[in-house]
Amino acid sequence: MTLELHDVSKQVASVTHIKPTTLSLKAGHFNVLLGETGAGKTSLIKMMAGLDPIASGQISINGTDVTKLSPQQRNVSLVHQFFVNYPHMTVFENIASPLKVAGMAKSEIADRVHDAAKILQLVPMLDRRPHELSGGQQQRTALARAIAKESSAVFLDEPLANLDYKLREELREQLPELFAGRGAVVVYATSEPEEALLLSGHTALMNDGRVTQFGPTAEIYRNPANLDSARVFSDPPINTATVTKTGKTVRIGEGVKWTLSGEPAGLADGDYIVGVRPIHVHPAGKAGKTRVALPGTVQVTELSGSDSSAHFRFGDESWVSLASGVHSFDIGEVHTFYLDTSNCFYFTQDGVLAAKGAG
């Protein structure tokens, strides 16, 4: 099954919310929409589901034009970030509701509901009402409703964002197998780059109402086509700085320079924007062929789990370093960080990727 968007855009009172977007989403793997809050993920989902009108373009499911069809006619499912269930119905009735509306026979409804409930471990809760369930169970009920319907497209709008950490991990592991072999196009919106990587499949990076890049998740993580994509697909945000290339040497600010080899060496001389993910700015080590010392003034440090990150200033820019293990920094000290020049992206001033890699 496929879900295709062709030059789809959205306007609200002459303000463009979604710029013309063309995407071809396929079944068999997750299609992740990755972007910050306000990037347009939910808008795009609502347009695909038929809840919001589109200003231009065409949407088709399995080759059938559904642009003018209402959400009721599109045969799609939607799971929201907030646990949305019908509060006065039991879990069973909730899962059964789309089937009942479609006029399915009672016995078949019961079969499908029990199948979905079994997969999502809801069998003991079938007679309860949503408010008697935990958040995780409520969201599983919403997922069961989406599965039982066996629709041609399933939209998951940040379904795990409101769950606590443990439950989120647990449910995220289950998600791919939940939809495997069902033939539905699964669209999953998230604001966490890590989630996109864990779910793999394909990812569409979104920024300011525009899809900046679309492709297999791992591939676009390795090869951001532009600065916007690199920014979206990095958490903490990617470090950027203006560098000047002369010959094979790149200079960044005062006194820090490195020698290029391979692809970047062939770039024309001039100013570029270098992008380095925080995991490639090391808080310890020693300078070497692909490691350039970067003296930074430490401003903020954070420990999250077994990772430590440090925000520091170098030149006019704010930089972030992220490393596993516990590293301690003193606020205000000048600490030497090491930039991994073999993992740098060089963008033109317009933000298009010019070259990457080898330092």
Next chain:
Amino acid sequence: MTKRHIIPIVYIIFLLLPIYWLIAMSFKTTGEILSGFSLFPQTWTFDNYRTIFTDPTWYGGYINSIIYVSINSVISVAVALPAAYAFSRYRFLGDKQLFFWLLTNRMAPAAVFALPFFQLYSAVGLFDTHLAVALAHCLFNIPLAVWILEGFMGGVPKELDETAYVDGYSFPRFFVTIFLPTVKAGVGVTAFFCFMFSWVELLLAKTLTAIAAKPIAATMTKTASSAGYELGLLAAAGTLTIIPGAIVIYFVRNYIARGFALGRV
């Protein structure tokens, strides 16, 4: 009993005293009421109640009141439901102004409208019908109902509507089978407030009726008979007017506070 109990107890006695006095009076004879001060009825009598339940001019008043109050509650809630849904779900030009204007309808004294209603209803032949009073009370109750319901509906996330549409519910089916049950507490509270305001409103009800639809409150103002005021009878009638409200309030007791806050949390 500790010191901190004294003030609440005094306060409750203060509140209940007039009601107690009304009930006590209803079991006294008019003679006893006029003869002086007595805390309890010296001679218990049920004659006052017997008169009310046997005399059609008395019990008819209750029936009339209940009829127009019920019609009014049904109309108000039925009209306010779609209006409140629109205000809670859609943005349109002047929506906030219109919404506020609704509430200003409640700010005019009923007396202002008594004359135009009287003239209008006389002209179209609605005078002295239950519908006349019910419609007149809509002027005050529909805005109130819209405000209360909008508050309750605003608490229901729009995502519920979207989920239902995607699940295949048509709008009417969604509204009746999903949305209404979700806001049923709000509907109950709204109906209660409409009932209460219509039940206690006297001026319009009295102006727009003569005999056929005369409300109980109007009946009560016309009991100065040749034998003077029948105070015991009036007290019994008053006691009975409290009962319907008490019954209705029981069903929505948990939501009343939200109703007074116009449904807003």
